[in-house]
Amino acid sequence: MTVHETDALAKTTRINMLFDFYEQLLTEKQQTFLKYYFHDDYSLGEIATEFNISRQAVYEHVKRAEAVLENCESKLKLLAKHEAAEQWLQKLDAAAETLADGDLREELMAIAQGLRNE
Template identity: 55%
Template sequence: MDKVTMITLMYDFYGQLLTERQQKFIELYYGNDYSLGEIAENFGVSRQAVHDTLKRTENMLKNYEDKLRLVDKFLTQRNKLAEAARLLDECTDSPPRQVVRAREILQEVLEMDRG
């Protein structure tokens, strides 16, 4: 998984544990693709200050994940649900209505994660 995706996922899980400033910097840099210079200009600080804040915040997010493993658990569960959905899709010879309903439920859960 690429760095941006991982930081974004960790932010989704642990963002509320950050200060408002840290949240804003992460949102602007990773979510809105602002440059360090653009963030610095908006907040009246140096590019170095933005860089340092982002690095400290990234390290905090990684430390939270190392301790709590919420992103890892989420990804593991998502992969297992996707595998179960795939296995149900392989049941093609007039599957019973329970299989059809199980397939629908899994699809609903997988779509909730995306939106």
Template identity: 60%
Template sequence: MQGENALSKTNRINVLFDFYGALLTEKQQTFLKCYYHDDYSLGEIAIDFEISRQAVYEHLKRSEQALEEYETKLGLARRHARLQAGLDKLERQIGELPEPWRGELRRTAELLRGAES
């Protein structure tokens, strides 16, 4: 993987992992964390777990596929992104209103944003 494409994939896997990581096996979670969170190479993971680089690669591919399948079926990351975009737009629109109207609407937007956490 090169540059921006690699970063984009890493970000996507990390987002999906946040939503669906608990649904993966312990081994899948460990390998994804090592590779995507801790930036270990395939070779480093292979050495740590005393398996081949190819085996690490296969574990990662299957784990990534599982995350993508969960997202296809459940759509939680997609829903979260839409909600965040809507809240961003709402907050911009609130900022354009006359000052007396902003306070209560800002608190409501903060309440909605907090509900996602």
């Protein structure tokens, strides 16, 4: 995998995660185009053909939607908080694994799983 492919995958993953948190703050058209582009891996041209608009119009909708998602994250930090919580849960899992006491280990692992399900 090239650096460009890795960067593209990282961007797609980030946009999809931001979309999960902030989808309702986008217009219906922005939601649709982001789903097609980032989730379903349609090209700009394919989306343009599907909606009978120009490729440039699709590009502008996608870029505006990305900007809205990034702006929401810069203010609300929901993704950053989610990622931090996941790191702490992984540390809790690792600490629980080192415990010799089976009951305490199971209880801590159950707590971590419960937090993940919230």
